[in-house]
Every structure is written in structure tokens, then in C-alpha cells.
Amino acid sequence: MTGLVSRFALVAVLALAACDDKPTAKPAPASTVQKAQTPIVAAPPVSAASSPVGQAINAAAFDPAATDPRARRDVLIRVQTLLDRAHFSPGVIDGRDGGNLTLAIRAFQKAHDMTVDGEVSQALLDALLATDGGPVLVDYTISQSDVAGPFMPPIPKEDYEAMAREPAMNYHDVVEMLAERFHMGEDLLRDLNPGVNFNQVGATIMVTAAGADRLDAKVDRIEIDKALGQVRAFDESGAQLAVYPATVGSTERPAPSGEWAVRTLAPRPTYTYDPSRLTFGEPKAKLTIQAGPNNPVGSTWIDLTKDTYGIHGTPDPKLVNKRASHGCVRLTNWDASELGSAVKKGAKVIFIGVEARPA
Structure with a gap:
């Protein structure tokens, strides 16, 4: 993943996370990364x-x-x-x-x-x-x-x-x-x-x-099937590289529709809880949660050009595609890492179908 970090991940000063609920995620400071376990397999x-x-x-x-x-x-x-x-x-x-x-x-x-x-x-x-x-x-x-x-x-x-x-x-x-x-x-x-x-x-x-956790080629296009709960990755020739189960939004908090793109990558993201922008939780003050595999957005955040939306990991892999999300696309940490390690900046991200899972 180092090449991707140097190529475009760290240019993201701020990546927005968790979608409709709009907390924020960004690459963790170096001092924090040293304390956090590396989830790369x-x-x-x-x-x-x-x-x-x-x-x-x-x-x-x-x-x-x-x-x-x-x-x-x-x-x-x-x-x-x-x-x-x-x-x-x-x-x-x-x-x-x-x-x-x-x-x-x-x-x-x-x-x-x-x-x-x-x-x-x-x-x-x-x-x-x-x-x-x-x-x-x-x-x-x-x-x-x-x-x-x-x-x-x-x-x-x-x-x-x-x-x-x-x-x-x-x-x-x-x-x-x-x-x-x-x-x-x-x-x-x-x-x-x-x-x-x-x-x-x-x-x-x-x-x-x-x-x-390595793909054979760079990912040029990502297809997100909201009805099935599945993410499919393709190279620039259109060949399918990988398929992942995913939690994609809910009927109450749907994921986007249409075509977007990958804006940046935040490996080992921090997570900011901002009560002024959220619809869940009880804290009254803004909080920053440090990086690590049990971070609310897991070990990887792939930021999309649709503001506040992204593809990310999870601290609860057994729940992927079994519970609703707040609009984002949730993968296991290892699948998010694999996808993040191969995705291109600017890769197309196409949402299809309609969510069937209630919040």
C-alpha cells in the first residue's frame, strides 16, 4: 500500500466518512500509526x-x-x-x-x-x-x-x-x-x-x-450492487478482478445512485464524531477516534467524489452484508485493504440497484 499512499492518499487533508451521518475520517498522524496495529495481512x-x-x-x-x-x-x-x-x-x-x-x-x-x-x-x-x-x-x-x-x-x-x-x-x-x-x-x-x-x-x-490481499492489476472501475450487497472491481480492459460482499446503505439511509469516482485513499484512518452532523450517539462534544482495525470505519477509507461517502472497512467483519449502514459501503478490513491497495485515483464508482435492507 505504500506506493498508493505516496501517490495520492496523503494528499487528502480530510476525507469524509460514514455517509449520511457525516463523521470524518483522515489518514492518521505518523505518531498515531506507530501505536496502532497494522491490519495488513x-x-x-x-x-x-x-x-x-x-x-x-x-x-x-x-x-x-x-x-x-x-x-x-x-x-x-x-x-x-x-x-x-x-x-x-x-x-x-x-x-x-x-x-x-x-x-x-x-x-x-x-x-x-x-x-x-x-x-x-x-x-x-x-x-x-x-x-x-x-x-x-x-x-x-x-x-x-x-x-x-x-x-x-x-x-x-x-x-x-x-x-x-x-x-x-x-x-x-x-x-x-x-x-x-x-x-x-x-x-x-x-x-x-x-x-x-x-x-x-x-x-x-x-x-x-x-x-x-493483492490483485493482479489496478482497479479502474468499481460496481456497487445495492440490491445484492456486493462490490465488483474491474481493470481498465473491463476484466473482473474481484468480488466482495458489502453492507450498502439501507432503505432509510440509502447509498448514492449513479456514477462517481475515487477521490483519495486514507489507510489507517482516524474518525471524528461530530454531534452537529450526526443522527446517532449521545456525546455532546466533537471527538476524534484514533486509527486501528477496530476504528468505526476499520482499517481503510476509500473516499468518493460524492461528498461524505466512501468505501471502508469495519471492526465487525461477521456483520458485513447482514446489517444496514448509514449510506456508505462497508467491507471486511481485509477486503477493503485489498481493494484500496489496487484502486486508481479517479477510478469510476457506479452504484446500481436499490437497497432492500431496512436500517
Whole structure:
């Protein structure tokens, strides 16, 4: 992301965030960035999971007659991880069925000239494996830097005064940090590693070999489907680069319509709560919330030429496309980072469809 920051992100003195509610976001000062954990995802480990459970998931096949929930979970972990690596994001990899997984499957099927039904099948798994046959679970050794923090206590999402007292909006604990790094649900991370002390340096755990958060080309056009809750990224030739699940506005606070453009990028944005411009929260004074993955707009803010609107991350990845937003476009932190790392200044942003989700 450094190239993008030097190229156009830091020229933004002020980027407006959270849309209809009009708080503000801007690139964090250098002193704050040093205190805030960096949410950028490192390249995944390369050694396949050594445990029998990991080996079974790495070899999981689709069985339409299977009645064991664990067998279904294993196939879903494999499918979700392969979709993630192919840039058809299912959102959080959790081993569960859901709307975001269905959207990702349908997008993959359409792109590969398959029957578009959104269903998990052996044909889908075979098509995914034809593009990427690597293991989906790998071993990872917890390091000193993983457990060092700093971490912050959980804060209710509407307690802006408490957030503003924090020096940085860091992860709450090692589990949350590692789950986000590997695009996983925290429950799945714990379930795959029963009895593990995640604060023990040198402990070996199983994690998903998720995507590396890099696209193959620069993003020239972004299409935001308000009805589906989906963001699609294209290069200048019109080739589709990535598909992401997204929370896009609500019926009461809709996102914009029509064509706009990317104005600037704010990696690790701060967030300003301004009661004179907001329709939620109780604080009476203006507050600044520092950068970090648990910032209200997450780890990345992509500012649009439509004033006060943007595409951004979230501290609650499991809620993407499951709850309404105040008009902006909310992605998981890792998807927002991936999109931000490749988007061009001036890239077209086209909103289509109509929101179906109430506030």
C-alpha cells in the first residue's frame, strides 16, 4: 500500500466518512500509526496442516448424502478459502452456509461459465481446485510479536467517548488479530485449535491459507450492487478482478445512485464524531477516534467524489452484508485493504440497484 499512499492518499487533508451521518475520517498522524496495529495481512504460511483434522479438511470432497455436520463444515471451509484466494470473497471464512457464500459462489460460477445456482457441489469444488490446488489449512507458529500487542479492551460500539480515550483502536486480543489476519471467524479459529493457549509463544495452530490481499492489476472501475450487497472491481480492459460482499446503505439511509469516482485513499484512518452532523450517539462534544482495525470505519477509507461517502472497512467483519449502514459501503478490513491497495485515483464508482435492507 505504500506506493498508493505516496501517490495520492496523503494528499487528502480530510476525507469524509460514514455517509449520511457525516463523521470524518483522515489518514492518521505518523505518531498515531506507530501505536496502532497494522491490519495488513501477511502472506500465509506454506506448510500444510499436519494434524489429522487439518489433513481431512484439505482433502474434503462434496458428498450430497452426508448427514454429519462436521463433513459439511469441512467442505465449506475448503470452498470458502479457495473462493477467497480466487478473489471471490465469501467474507469471513467460518465453515457455515450463508448469503455471502452464496453470492461468492454465484459470482464464481458466472465468471467460469458454469450453471449459476449458488450451490456447493463437487463440480464447484473441482473448478476451484483447477485454478488453485493448494492446501486450505496450514500450520502457523504463534510468535512473540503476535502476543506482544498492544491490545485494547472491548468497547460498546456506540460509546464514542470511551473510544476517543484510547491511543489506538487496536485488536482486543490475539484471537481477534489472528482471525482477521487469516480471514477467519474467531469461533472457527478456536474450534480448529481446541485447548490451545493463543498467548503461548511457539504454539502451533491451524489457520486458513487465505488470499494474500493483492490483485493482479489496478482497479479502474468499481460496481456497487445495492440490491445484492456486493462490490465488483474491474481493470481498465473491463476484466473482473474481484468480488466482495458489502453492507450498502439501507432503505432509510440509502447509498448514492449513479456514477462517481475515487477521490483519495486514507489507510489507517482516524474518525471524528461530530454531534452537529450526526443522527446517532449521545456525546455532546466533537471527538476524534484514533486509527486501528477496530476504528468505526476499520482499517481503510476509500473516499468518493460524492461528498461524505466512501468505501471502508469495519471492526465487525461477521456483520458485513447482514446489517444496514448509514449510506456508505462497508467491507471486511481485509477486503477493503485489498481493494484500496489496487484502486486508481479517479477510478469510476457506479452504484446500481436499490437497497432492500431496512436500517
